[in-house]
Amino acid sequence: MFDLQLEHSDKFDLQLQQQEVQHQNGIDSPQPIQQQQQQFLDFSTNNTSSSSDWGGNSQNPNFRNNIVSSNGEQDLNQEQKNMSAVRHSRDQIREMKKVFKHCPHPNQEEREKMSRVLGIAPIQIKFWFQNKRNQDKIMQEHRQNNLLRQENARLRIENEMRNEKLKNTICLHCKGPVSIGKMCFNQNKIRIENARLKAEIEKLSGVSRNHINAVESDYDITSSMIGELYYDGNDPFGSLLTPYFDKQKIVELAMVSMEELTRLTLAGAPLWISTNESESLNESEYIRVFPNVISPKHTGFISESSRESMIIFMNHVNLIKTLMNVNQWSAMFSDIVSKAVTIEVLSHGGLENYNGLVQVMSADFQVPSPLVRARENYFVRYCKKHQEGIWAVVDVSLDHLRPSSTTMPRSQRRPSGCLIQELPYGYSKVTWVEHVEVDHTTLLSNRFYNSLITSSLAFGAKRWVASLGRQCERLTCSIDTNVPTRDYCDNFQGRKILLNLAQRMKLCFSSIVGSSIESCWNVLTPDSHDVRVMSKTNTEPGTPSGVILNGGTSLWLPVLPKRLFDFLGNQNSRSEWNILSIGSIIKEMTHIRHGHDLGNYVSLFQVNNKNYMQNNNMLLLQDKSIDRTSSHVIFAPVDINSMNLVFNGGDPNIIALFPSGFAILPDGVQLSNGGPMLNSIGSGGCLLTISFQILVGLNPALKIENGWVEAAVNFIKNTCERIKVAMA
DNA sequence: TGAGAGACCCCCGTTACATCA
DNA sequence: GCTGATGTAACGGGGGTCTCT
Numbered sequence: 001m002f003d004l005q006l007e008h009s010d011k012f013d014l015q016l017q018q019q020e021v022q023h024q025n026g027i028d029s030p031q032p033i034q035q036q037q038q039q040f041l042d043f044s045t046n047n048t049s050s051s052s053d054w055g056g057n058s059q060n061p062n063f064r065n066n067i068v069s070s071n072g073e074q075d076l077n078q079e080q081k082n083m084s085a086v087r088h089s090r091d092q093i094r095e096m097k098k099v100f101k102h103c104p105h106p107n108q109e110e111r112e113k114m115s116r117v118l119g120i121a122p123i124q125i126k127f128w129f130q131n132k133r134n135q136d137k138i139m140q141e142h143r144q145n146n147l148l149r150q151e152n153a154r155l156r157i158e159n160e161m162r163n164e165k166l167k168n169t170i171c172l173h174c175k176g177p178v179s180i181g182k183m184c185f186n187q188n189k190i191r192i193e194n195a196r197l198k199a200e201i202e203k204l205s206g207v208s209r210n211h212i213n214a215v216e217s218d219y220d221i222t223s224s225m226i227g228e229l230y231y232d233g234n235d236p237f238g239s240l241l242t243p244y245f246d247k248q249k250i251v252e253l254a255m256v257s258m259e260e261l262t263r264l265t266l267a268g269a270p271l272w273i274s275t276n277e278s279e280s281l282n283e284s285e286y287i288r289v290f291p292n293v294i295s296p297k298h299t300g301f302i303s304e305s306s307r308e309s310m311i312i313f314m315n316h317v318n319l320i321k322t323l324m325n326v327n328q329w330s331a332m333f334s335d336i337v338s339k340a341v342t343i344e345v346l347s348h349g350g351l352e353n354y355n356g357l358v359q360v361m362s363a364d365f366q367v368p369s370p371l372v373r374a375r376e377n378y379f380v381r382y383c384k385k386h387q388e389g390i391w392a393v394v395d396v397s398l399d400h401l402r403p404s405s406t407t408m409p410r411s412q413r414r415p416s417g418c419l420i421q422e423l424p425y426g427y428s429k430v431t432w433v434e435h436v437e438v439d440h441t442t443l444l445s446n447r448f449y450n451s452l453i454t455s456s457l458a459f460g461a462k463r464w465v466a467s468l469g470r471q472c473e474r475l476t477c478s479i480d481t482n483v484p485t486r487d488y489c490d491n492f493q494g495r496k497i498l499l500n501l502a503q504r505m506k507l508c509f510s511s512i513v514g515s516s517i518e519s520c521w522n523v524l525t526p527d528s529h530d531v532r533v534m535s536k537t538n539t540e541p542g543t544p545s546g547v548i549l550n551g552g553t554s555l556w557l558p559v560l561p562k563r564l565f566d567f568l569g570n571q572n573s574r575s576e577w578n579i580l581s582i583g584s585i586i587k588e589m590t591h592i593r594h595g596h597d598l599g600n601y602v603s604l605f606q607v608n609n610k611n612y613m614q615n616n617n618m619l620l621l622q623d624k625s626i627d628r629t630s631s632h633v634i635f636a637p638v639d640i641n642s643m644n645l646v647f648n649g650g651d652p653n654i655i656a657l658f659p660s661g662f663a664i665l666p667d668g669v670q671l672s673n674g675g676p677m678l679n680s681i682g683s684g685g686c687l688l689t690i691s692f693q694i695l696v697g698l699n700p701a702l703k704i705e706n707g708w709v710e711a712a713v714n715f716i717k718n719t720c721e722r723i724k725v726a727m728a
Numbered sequence: 729t730g731a732g733a734g735a736c737c738c739c740c741g742t743t744a745c746a747t748c749a
Numbered sequence: 750g751c752t753g754a755t756g757t758a759a760c761g762g763g764g765g766t767c768t769c770t
Contacts, residue, residue, distance in 0.1 A: 032729070105738085126737095127759055134740070169764065319762090 054170070088128065092118045096125065098295075100132055144690075152650045188381045236388060247346055250398060252381035254358050257396040258416035260290055262386065264307070265419040265431040272307060278462060281305035281435065301437040304453075306460035309431045316391055316422045317353070321429070323393045323418075324354045324383055326361060331503075332471050333662070334510040335630065336463065338374065339364045339518070346380075355385040360398065366514035367458045368632070368663035369554040370532045372449050374516035375411040375438070375459065389422035411438040430468065432461040448556045448687055452668035463629045470595065470627040474503070477594040493593050494647055501638070502594075502602040502623040512550055513691045521550070524709050531713045537705045538695065544656055546698040551712035552691035555720055561631060561664050561686040561726045567726065568662050569624040569633045571605060577722045579715075589619070599626040604638075619643060634661035636693075650693040657660045660692040690719060 010024045015282070035077040088096075097119055106114065108122070108130060110511060115122040249341050264271070264281075271289060272279045283303060322328040330340040340363035348355030359381050368372040379395045386392060397412035414435040421429040435458065451691065478499045511518065512534075523534045531553040557564060567573050569585040590604040622635040636659040646652050667685035696708065 108736090124758080128757095129737075130740095131758070133738085137739090 007056070025705060029062050036394060038661075043665045064066045071135070079293075085155040087121065087541050092120060093128075096128055096132075100129065104129065104136075119471050176642075177715040179466070184444060191295060232368055250360065250380050251346055251358055253396060253398070254380045254394065257380075258382055258392060258394045260415040261394040262392055263289075264415070264433050264435070265392070275559075278456065278460075280305040280456070284393060295701055298437065298439070300439060300441065301412075302440045303414075303435070303437055304431075304456055304459065305454040305463060306707045307431065307433050308461035308465040309429065310469050311423065311427055312469050313427055313466065314418045314472045315426045315474050316389070316428045319420055319428055320354050320383060320391055320393065324357055324359070324381070330363070332508060333464065333467050334507050334631070335368055335465060336365055336459075337363050338366055338514060340513060343378075349383065352382040353385065356382075356392075357383045360500045361395075364516035365459055366516045367449070367665065368510065368513040368630070369449065369665075369687065370513070370515050370552050371554045372453070372458070373410075374514060375410065375436070376408070376516075377411065377413055379413050383418075391420045392400055393417045393420070417593050418710075430465060432465045434459065434461040448554070448667065452665060452687060455630055455668035457666060457668045466627040467627040468598075470625060473595040473600070474499070474625075477592075497646055497652060498590065498592055498602055498604065498621070499594060501621060501655060501657065502634075503659050504635055504652075505621065505636050506623055506625070506632070508657055509632070509661055509663075509691065513552060513663055513689055514691070527712070528595075531716045533709045533712045535696075538656075540653075544695065544698055545703040546695050547694045548658060548693060548703065549704065549708060549712055550691065550693045551690065551716045553716050553720065554687060555724075556667060556685055556687040557688055557727055558685050559726065562626075563728065564686055564688060564723075565599060565624075565633065565664050567629045568664075568723075569599065571622075572605075573726070576726045577719055579718060580720070595625070597626055599624055599631070615653070631664045632661060634659050636660065656695075658695055661690075663691075665689075688723070692716065692719075 009665050014299045040259050096114070099114065103110070106125070111122045111125045111129075114120070114125050118125070120128075130488070198466065240247050269280055271285050273282050286305075300468055312566070314322075322332050326340050326342045330337045339360065343360045343362060345357070345359045347356055347358040349355050360379070361381055362376070362378045364374040364376050366372065377395075377397060378399055379397045381393065381395050383391065383393045384662045394417040395413050396415050397409070399409040399412050414437060416435050418430050418432045421431075423429055449458070456465060478496055512521070517534070520539075521534045521536045523532060525531060525533045531551055533549065534550045535547055538544065538546055563608075568577065571588060574586060575581045585608050586606075587606045588603050589606050590602075592602045594602060601624055603622045603624075607618070607620050618637045619640050620635055620636045624633050624635065625631060637656055638657070642650075646655060665687045667687055669685060692712070696702065696704070
């Protein structure tokens with residue numbers, strides 16, 4: 001650490017040490033310390049043998065500062081002259097900072113050693129460390145305060161919204177307004193108001209029906225309704241979609257769905273039924289209020305509906321931009337959305353915003369498990385600005401408009417989406433509605449996951465909103481300069497690089513962990529097999545080409561999701577589940593928080609084990625993330641030389657990432673109050689998906705042998721067994 | 729064995745000066 | 750050159766812990 005050589009006079013050291021001892025022993029010095037230091041200065045200037053100094057610089061100010069002279073007034077003037085030299089040099093501070101990182105409380109011996117090397121009195125080193133500890137503490141408190149202030153602002157807004165909502169809530173008994181601590185209004189007045197509202201609802205329903213009828217009978221594209229949507233009749237993206245008249249139907253369908261979604265987000269009971277902190281639609285009431293608006297339900301299909309609200313730290317403009325850009329949208333919801341594409345834009349909306357944008361899209365919706373079939377959807381997405389600060393984005397399936405010859409879809413989206421309300425300080429309130437009809441005979445294929453799916457925790461609004469909130473926190477942390485970070489990369493740029501790498505790793509993991517995988521993957525095990533093994537040729541530019549082998553499976557464990565998350569994310573317990581890391585010493589080099597919950601962070605580990613990390617030039621990048629509905633621990637080995645290149649301004653894409661890891665979901669059997677992931681739940685069970693990935697060879701033409709598949713299956717099974725034993 | 733004194737350390741707040749806009 | 754804000758080195762007081770008597 002102290003490799004800098006200093007020719008330092010022992011005489012000065014002795015005097016300084018004596019000075020410190022006297023000071024520490026409470027013996028009053030005949031002169032102030034600074035005056036004594038000035039005496040050292042005078043002594044120094046008269047003693048040529050002491051001219052060598054810090055780093056070969058004979059002008060070292062601190063060194064001069066430690067010198068004592070012996071006369072009075074003249075010294076004071078001299079002292080004032082040298083005040084500009086009171087501060088420690090950059091090199092000295094840098095070296096002390098290095099020590100501080102490992103040891104914020106150096107003992108006397110260590111201080112003396114530093115004193116000799118740095119040319120500062122031990123007492124000065126002691127002061128410096130004291131001040132540094134205080135500064136760090138103050139900074140830490142400052143950061144904590146900022147986080148708390150943000151949290152406070154969010155809670156205040158949420159509270160205001162709740163109060164507002166409460167004002168508008170209708171009492172189930174008397175149909176009147178509800179207020180805390182007050183009884184309902186005069187019943188006659190309430191009944192009159194109720195009748196008026198009912199009439200209004202009927203009227204609005206009539207408008208919807210008439211509207212649809214008008215669409216059925218009139219396909220004039222220049223009608224005032226469609227004109228509002230800026231539709232110009234041209235196909236800027238080519239005619240990928242459907243014949244001309246279908247597009248009019250789609251646009252009209254989008255508009256009607258928007259109306260339905262808006263009403264669904266604002267309605268209360270009896271349309272929505274509240275159970276266990278979640279809301280679902282009252283089916284009979286729904287049919288009464290929205291009769292045959294979209295399309296009849298397929299026989300045998302089951303409705304899944306849910307609604308959830310959340311205040312998120314993202315302004316409405318960015319949120320809408322994210323939702324309307326297919327790449328950003330699938331990245332934002334990477335653990336739910338896969339294979340998303342925009343097929344055709346039917347209307348481009350306003351020039352400066354997305355108001356009126358209508359686009360036809362397709363996407364697979366999945367849970368992170370190879371055992372659950374993904375839901376393929378073909379739908380239209382429409383964005384509309386309702387009034388200043390209030391926007392809505394709606395999706396609705398187009399499957400019923402497809403030619404009858406095509407395969408019957410296994411699920412379809414009824415009007416679903418979100419209402420976005422602009423809030424102060426860059427916040428938005430999002431009310432999310434998910435309403436789908438699903439063929440459970442084909443999509444409920446695994447008994448472990450059935451409860452999760454039917455509880456709406458897999459595909460419901462709660463999961464969408466939790467995922468959105470988590471991702472917003474992550475984005476905020478990546479641009480916040482006050483995020484707590486430890487060691488290795490303590491600068492903003494380095495932190496940003498690591499967070500981006502972790503995000504890339506997560507995207508890659510999400511794309512292979514579910515059942516909706518890209519066609520480039522070659523599945524090597526039969527569908528009936530517990531463990532799925534697949535391979536592909538890596539073609540990503542900048543990374544080593546070769547063959548990647550992936551193995552994955554899911555299992556149920558009788559433990560709380562949070563407990564499993566803590567276990568799998570803890571480097572000290574890694575050898576309990578990973579046979580390759582037994583005997584490893586894993587040291588965390590960097591720790592970057594990316595969320596309020598302490599479980600959300602990215603780490604960079606140094607692992608000294610050749611079995612595990614092939615060579616000493618590899619580090620382990622790990623991303624831990626948890627929200628109210630799911631959590632994951634994802635990790636990948638990264639080459640230390642490539643990392644250094646990237647930290648020095650190189651292209652991050654040169655870092656090859658082959659992520660492995662775990663996705664954890666609650667089993668959804670029985671939910672108590674609070675979030676299923678962060679708080680304990682009644683069921684006590686969770687669903688774990690394991691996915692391991694490895695580059696098996698650098699030859700792209702390599703043929704995968706059966707022995708490798710068997711080895712991969714055995715490795716996954718062994719890992720499962722180890723986790724089961726550890727959790728037992 | 730417990731009490732008291734002293735040494736040492738740390739935290740916290742303050743002061744004095746340097747630096748910068 | 751003056752001024753105010755901010756950063757930094759040094760200092761003092763209070764309190765805790767440990768050792769010795």
